[in-house]
Amino acid sequence: MSTTDPAVPADNAEYDPFEEFNRSAGIGVVENPYPMFAMVRAEHTIKREDLGEAMLADNDDAQLLSAGDMGDDVAVFTAFGFDAVQQVLKDGDTFSSAGYAEIMGPVFGHSILEMDEPEHHTYRGLVQQAFSRKAMEIWERDLVRGVVDEALDEIVDNKRGDLVRSLTFPFPVLVIARMLGLAPDDLPTFHRQAVEMISAGFEFDRAIAASNALSDYFGKIIAERRKNPSDDVISVLVRAELDGEHLDDAQICSFLKLLLPAGAETTYRSSSNLLYGLLTNPEQLAALTADRSLMPQAIEEGLRWEPPLLGIMRTATKDTVIDGMPIPAGSVVAVNIGSANHDERYWDNAEEFDLFRKPKQHIAFAWGPHMCLGLHLARMETRVALTQVLDRLPNLRIDPDMEPPYITGAIFRAPNNLHVVWD
Numbered sequence: 001m002s003t004t005d006p007a008v009p010a011d012n013a014e015y016d017p018f019e020e021f022n023r024s025a026g027i028g029v030v031e032n033p034y035p036m037f038a039m040v041r042a043e044h045t046i047k048r049e050d051l052g053e054a055m056l057a058d059n060d061d062a063q064l065l066s067a068g069d070m071g072d073d074v075a076v077f078t079a080f081g082f083d084a085v086q087q088v089l090k091d092g093d094t095f096s097s098a099g100y101a102e103i104m105g106p107v108f109g110h111s112i113l114e115m116d117e118p119e120h121h122t123y124r125g126l127v128q129q130a131f132s133r134k135a136m137e138i139w140e141r142d143l144v145r146g147v148v149d150e151a152l153d154e155i156v157d158n159k160r161g162d163l164v165r166s167l168t169f170p171f172p173v174l175v176i177a178r179m180l181g182l183a184p185d186d187l188p189t190f191h192r193q194a195v196e197m198i199s200a201g202f203e204f205d206r207a208i209a210a211s212n213a214l215s216d217y218f219g220k221i222i223a224e225r226r227k228n229p230s231d232d233v234i235s236v237l238v239r240a241e242l243d244g245e246h247l248d249d250a251q252i253c254s255f256l257k258l259l260l261p262a263g264a265e266t267t268y269r270s271s272s273n274l275l276y277g278l279l280t281n282p283e284q285l286a287a288l289t290a291d292r293s294l295m296p297q298a299i300e301e302g303l304r305w306e307p308p309l310l311g312i313m314r315t316a317t318k319d320t321v322i323d324g325m326p327i328p329a330g331s332v333v334a335v336n337i338g339s340a341n342h343d344e345r346y347w348d349n350a351e352e353f354d355l356f357r358k359p360k361q362h363i364a365f366a367w368g369p370h371m372c373l374g375l376h377l378a379r380m381e382t383r384v385a386l387t388q389v390l391d392r393l394p395n396l397r398i399d400p401d402m403e404p405p406y407i408t409g410a411i412f413r414a415p416n417n418l419h420v421v422w423d
């Protein structure tokens with residue numbers, strides 16, 4: 001074992017985390033929650049939840065926001081309308097992110113997601129130094145194209161395959177691994193532990209074990225990079241400086257761990273959802289194949305139509321009002337990104353995937369101080385992956401001999417598989 005090898009839990013020989021992740025993602029199938037969101041929106045842009053009910057749905061991943069975790073005396077609201085969601089996300093003073101500490105802290109440590117100002121501003125200023133425009137160009141050229149090409153090399157001659165298992169699920173984690181400059185021999189273990197860690201919702205103990213193993217692993221690499229900096233993300237974070245402030249090892253480590261759910265799981269889901277939208281609308285897939293200048297609007301429409309993450313949450317720091325609804329200090333305010341992205345006040349025929357619609361900013365990457373730090377990376381990764389798919393898998397279509405795919409999930413959404421054929 002090299003000094004940078006992640007520890008391998010002894011009971012893992014037969015454990016396939018993708019199968020486990022996929023199996024668990026299938027529990028409590030929520031195929032299409034959008035008609036229900038539209039019904040709620042017709043009456044309320046923000047709604048007080050009945051405590052005791054799960055807030056957004058009864059799927060297992062709704063436990064992230066289930067009323068049972070909130071304590072009996074906490075009022076819980078969900079914002080469904082675009083303006084209400086935007087108001088919450090824009091105003092970090094009135095709507096704090098600190099509530100994530102209890103839910104995510106045990107696995108991710110004190111991460112950027114749970115920080116409020118001014119701590120958040122300083123920390124974000126430090127970590128975003130790793131996501132420069134120049135870094136993005138280098139990653140696209142030297143890293144993302146290679147990862148996608150290698151994934152497609154494995155399947156291209158088969159003329160059929162599952163694009164989730166072969167491409168969209170593995171590629172974003174592998175991109176992150178290479179951005180971090182991890183040793184190639186470490187990748188299988190890193191990938192498995194990354195998946196185990198993001199499975200905290202249904203395999204909590206295993207997630208904690210994976211998180212601890214990743215802390216040890218990253219700790220050793222951070223120490224190495226402090227001695228011998230290179231040009232990878234960990235080296236940039238080690239050197240990052242803002243007004244005399246630097247990141248300590250624990251801050252770097254929790255950021256690296258957060259990259260796995262924030263950067264890999266979201267991109268896997270969003271690229272799968274976009275492919276699903278195109279495969280189920282073959283005339284739009286054909287138009288995009290013929291005219292690649294449509295790529296940016298196809299990517300944005302995929303994110304609007306089926307955002308990978310539907311719900312995030314805040315806590316009201318003071319008494320306030322949203323759309324006429326009084327919100328007492330201390331209330332939990334969940335925002336429904338999916339519902340906001342389908343708000344009929346902003347989009348006509350919002351339930352349809354239509355890459356030709358007039359572009360308008362959606363909420364998939366959130367808004368305000370915590371707006372996604374990796375949005376340019378996510379867009380670039382999706383563009384590269386989809387371009388290679390269109391170039392290398394001609395006449396792509398849903399496999400008529402397999403069960404048709406569908407998107408599922410109450411808070412995290414994606415198809416469990418995308419069985420396709422090509423010429």
Ligand code: HEM
Nearest residue numbers: 112113262263266267270312364365366370372373374378
């Ligand atoms: C399509 C893919 C993605 C989507 C839909 C997405 C969505 C989001 C959303 C909704 C938030 C706000 C969470 C909150 O405030 O509660 C967020 C934050 C964040 N995202 Fe993304 N994300 C994506 C890809 C990425 C990638 C590729 C990375 C980096 C590798 C990344 C890194 C982050 C980070 C670090 C934050 C925290 C920012 C902060 O708290 O200031 N994301 N993302």
